Amino acid sequence: MPQRQGSLDQAPTGVPLTIVRLDESDLSLKLMEMGCLPGEKLEILHRASGGDPLAIKVMEYVLGLRAREAAAVWVSWGDTPLRNLWNSQEP
Amino acid sequence: MSLQRIFLAGNPNSGKSTLFNALTGLHHKTANFPGVTVESLQTEIELRSTGKVVLVDLPGTYSLYPQSQDEWVACQALVQAASEGIPTVVVVVVDASNLNRSLLLIHQIQELGLSMQVVLNKCDRVANPGLKGVVQWFENEMKIKALVCDARKGQGLNEVSKAFGQRLAEARSGAVSTVPGPWAASWNEVFGQGLETQNLGNEVIRAQHSAETVERYRRINQSLKTCPLHETKAKAALPNGPDRLLLHPVGGILVFVAVMALMFQALFAWASYPMDFIENMMLWAGENLRQFLEPRYPAMSHLVTKGLMPGIGGVLVFVPQIFLLFLFLVLLEESGYMARVSYLMDRNLKRIGLNGKSIVPMLGGFACAVPAIAATRNIVSWKERLSTIMILPLMSCSARLPVYALLIQFAVPEGYILGIFSLQGLTMMGLYLMGVVAAVLSALVMKFWIREKGPSYFMLEIPAYQWPVSRNLWQVPLRYCLSFVQGAGKVIVVVSLLLWFLASFGPDHKMSETLTGQATPPVLEKSYAGVLGKALEPVIMPLGFDWKIGIALVTSFAAREVFVGTMATIYGLEGDPNQDGTQLRLKERMQKDTVGGSKEPLFNRATVWSLLVFYAFALQCMSTVAATKQETRSWKWPLIQLLYLSALAYLASLAVYQWSL
Numbered sequence: 171m172p173q174r175q176g177s178l179d180q181a182p183t184g185v186p187l188t189i190v191r192l193d194e195s196d197l198s199l200k201l202m203e204m205g206c207l208p209g210e211k212l213e214i215l216h217r218a219s220g221g222d223p224l225a226i227k228v229m230e231y232v233l234g235l236r237a238r239e240a241a242a243v244w245v246s247w248g249d250t251p252l253r254n255l256w257n258s259q260e261p
Numbered sequence: 262m263s264l265q266r267i268f269l270a271g272n273p274n275s276g277k278s279t280l281f282n283a284l285t286g287l288h289h290k291t292a293n294f295p296g297v298t299v300e301s302l303q304t305e306i307e308l309r310s311t312g313k314v315v316l317v318d319l320p321g322t323y324s325l326y327p328q329s330q331d332e333w334v335a336c337q338a339l340v341q342a343a344s345e346g347i348p349t350v351v352v353v354v355v356d357a358s359n360l361n362r363s364l365l366l367i368h369q370i371q372e373l374g375l376s377m378q379v380v381l382n383k384c385d386r387v388a389n390p391g392l393k394g395v396v397q398w399f400e401n402e403m404k405i406k407a408l409v410c411d412a413r414k415g416q417g418l419n420e421v422s423k424a425f426g427q428r429l430a431e432a433r434s435g436a437v438s439t440v441p442g443p444w445a446a447s448w449n450e451v452f453g454q455g456l457e458t459q460n461l462g463n464e465v466i467r468a469q470h471s472a473e474t475v476e477r478y479r480r481i482n483q484s485l486k487t488c489p490l491h492e493t494k495a496k497a498a499l500p501n502g503p504d505r506l507l508l509h510p511v512g513g514i515l516v517f518v519a520v521m522a523l524m525f526q527a528l529f530a531w532a533s534y535p536m537d538f539i540e541n542m543m544l545w546a547g548e549n550l551r552q553f554l555e556p557r558y559p560a561m562s563h564l565v566t567k568g569l570m571p572g573i574g575g576v577l578v579f580v581p582q583i584f585l586l587f588l589f590l591v592l593l594e595e596s597g598y599m600a601r602v603s604y605l606m607d608r609n610l611k612r613i614g615l616n617g618k619s620i621v622p623m624l625g626g627f628a629c630a631v632p633a634i635a636a637t638r639n640i641v642s643w644k645e646r647l648s649t650i651m652i653l654p655l656m657s658c659s660a661r662l663p664v665y666a667l668l669i670q671f672a673v674p675e676g677y678i679l680g681i682f683s684l685q686g687l688t689m690m691g692l693y694l695m696g697v698v699a700a701v702l703s704a705l706v707m708k709f710w711i712r713e714k715g716p717s718y719f720m721l722e723i724p725a726y727q728w729p730v731s732r733n734l735w736q737v738p739l740r741y742c743l744s745f746v747q748g749a750g751k752v753i754v755v756v757s758l759l760l761w762f763l764a765s766f767g768p769d770h771k772m773s774e775t776l777t778g779q780a781t782p783p784v785l786e787k788s789y790a791g792v793l794g795k796a797l798e799p800v801i802m803p804l805g806f807d808w809k810i811g812i813a814l815v816t817s818f819a820a821r822e823v824f825v826g827t828m829a830t831i832y833g834l835e836g837d838p839n840q841d842g843t844q845l846r847l848k849e850r851m852q853k854d855t856v857g858g859s860k861e862p863l864f865n866r867a868t869v870w871s872l873l874v875f876y877a878f879a880l881q882c883m884s885t886v887a888a889t890k891q892e893t894r895s896w897k898w899p900l901i902q903l904l905y906l907s908a909l910a911y912l913a914s915l916a917v918y919q920w921s922l
Contacts, residue, residue: 197718
């Protein structure tokens with residue numbers, strides 16, 4: 171699969187994503203404190219109706235956030251194998 | 262008072278409050294609110310080694326950079342503690358299944374120079390609950406004492422208190438090793454700016470904050486390489502399991518409505534048994550007291566049995582309903598369902614100018630608006646928070662329950678639909694719904710009307726499902742019931758005494774003669790209370806209320822539930838309609854009352870509906886006014902709130918009465 175990049179609110183659900191960078195804003199600061207740091211892996215687990223809010227898995231926990239907030243996070247996907255990223259997701 | 266202090270700090274959902282409850286039992290200075298630590302809840306506990314200490318449960322926070330009001334409370338307490346000179350221990354409660362994220366806060370607190378203890382909680386979530394290696398790692402790598410505890414099961418609590426004693430001893434002797442950090446100065450800058458959380462977006466601080474967070478996490482990840490991390494057992498529930506249904510756009514809402522319906526059914530149907538029991542007990546006690554006191558002290562007998570007892574009974578009788586309501590709220594919060602409801606509702610709440618996080622205070626508003634107003638502190642946006650506060654009194658609080666419960670009996674016949682849903686229970690639910698609809702519409706008006714700027718966001722950890730701890734299920738509701746009986750009880754006793762005085766004496770009567778039994782008390786109409794009610798009558802006549810209801814409206818501004826007590830006192834003083842001397846229940850007495858000498862019952866349908874609607878909307882609660890003033894730091898918002906809700910109540914009642922006549 172070729173590597174693709176995009177903002178988190180546009181990224182596919184259920185696929186391992188890697189954070190590339192965050193916009194500069196108060197919002198990103200909060201996201202960083204919550205564990206969304208460049209290089210960190212995450213995955214979109216669920217989208218509410220209309221795609222907003224969405225639930226992501228990051229640092230072993232589930233975080234709900236609005237699509238507008240997710241837009242501050244730039245992620246890449248497709249360059250890593252789909253499995254083996256989430257030890258807790260393995261049966 | 263320079264007592265020694267222990268602060269419980271930690272991320273939200275780390276199990277901090279469960280540990281606090283396990284350590285303290287029922288001894289609290291302030292009332293807690295289910296699941297959410299709204300204030301710094303504190304209590305004195307006795308430690309075997311060091312004697313009395315103050316244990317403070319700080320609101321959960323992810324870092325020392327506060328973004329919301331409740332985080333501010335926690336951060337300020339921690340940062341100031343370092344310079345206050347009171348022996349202080351910071352206990353950081355850590356969710357063992359999410360060590361990584363907790364380490365950010367630990368890292369920051371470490372630089373404050375306070376005696377520190379890490380408690381690894383929720384160890385049932387990890388594969389190796391002993392966490393031996395992790396405890397060792399904390400000591401070797403982080404130079405922090407750590408221990409393992411399971412607050413839910415109450416395991417390891419002795420070790421926790423023992424550690425409290427040891428850390429306190431270190432704090433007193435000043436043997437605390439400080440880890441100097443390059444960032445500590447910036448906190449002083451942040452906290453030097455005052456309490457405006459909206460001002461945190463200072464460019465310099467932001468850049469520093471960002472660099473700091475990245476660097477801290479780099480160090481954390483570096484040091485974690487030597488930590489024997491344990492695999493997490495609990496799987497994230499999303500997107501499978503119950504969340505498939507509970508977060509479904511349609512199914513999720515249906516489940517939520519069903520849960521609410523069950524809650525109100527319980528409040529009306531199940532609570533009626535203990536309520537009947539309490540009411541009968543009070544009647545029995547009152548009758549016995551009267552028989553004992555009347556021949557001996559006639560004046561006192563009148564005061565106690567006609568003034569005090571009905572008032573106290575009016576409070577006690579709805580303790581079961583408050584208990585059940587809080588039980589439900591604790592269940593929803595602790596199981597992890599409430600966070601899902603916030604998530605599910607955020608989109609819709611955002612549309613009406615609120616936030617997904619508003620749902621917790623709104624449901625809490627069904628219990629009591631006062632703690633609910635304080636519970637809005639975790640909403641970051643000031644505008645959303647203000648809107649939430651403004652509409653909260655429209656959520657029918659538990660103080661309206663007894664009013665509804667008493668009045669519905671006159672408006673709706675007993676009976677069942679489909680054999681299970683009581684008609685009166687459904688009416689009750691309808692009244693709650695009416696409040697919610699009014700709240701939504703008011704929020705929409707606020708959305709366009711309130712001009713306050715500030716960022717709006719919704720970021721919420723969705724915890725894994727768990728069984729609520731049985732201790733919390735009775736302890737939190739019971740604690741609230743106790744504080745309610747104490748708080749509301751005082752008000753009601755004072756109001757009942759005042760009312761008894763106003764209703765027992767009149768302008769034409771000499772008090773001394775009545776008290777010594779030389780003259781009979783005046784009929785209610787001629788008493789001070791009657792005069793007051795009569796003066797109000799022209800204003801409330803269009804709503805279908807007579808002067809007696811007028812008296813109740815005046816007295817119940819202190820607190821709504823006083824309505825029932827007032828009715829009980831008024832009808833207690835009116836004399837017994839039963840000639841054989843037996844006491845009648847309040848409902849029966851009210852049923853016999855008629856409009857000014859005619860055959861038409863006073864509590865007819867139109868009047869009762871009008872009264873129900875009035876109580877659903879009106880802001881008759883001094884404590885709410887005070888709480889709004891406290892949280893908005895001005896008189897502007899509580900006054901606006903009082904005015905708009907009064908106008909809404911009056912107009913709606915007017916419409917209902919005129920239409921149903």
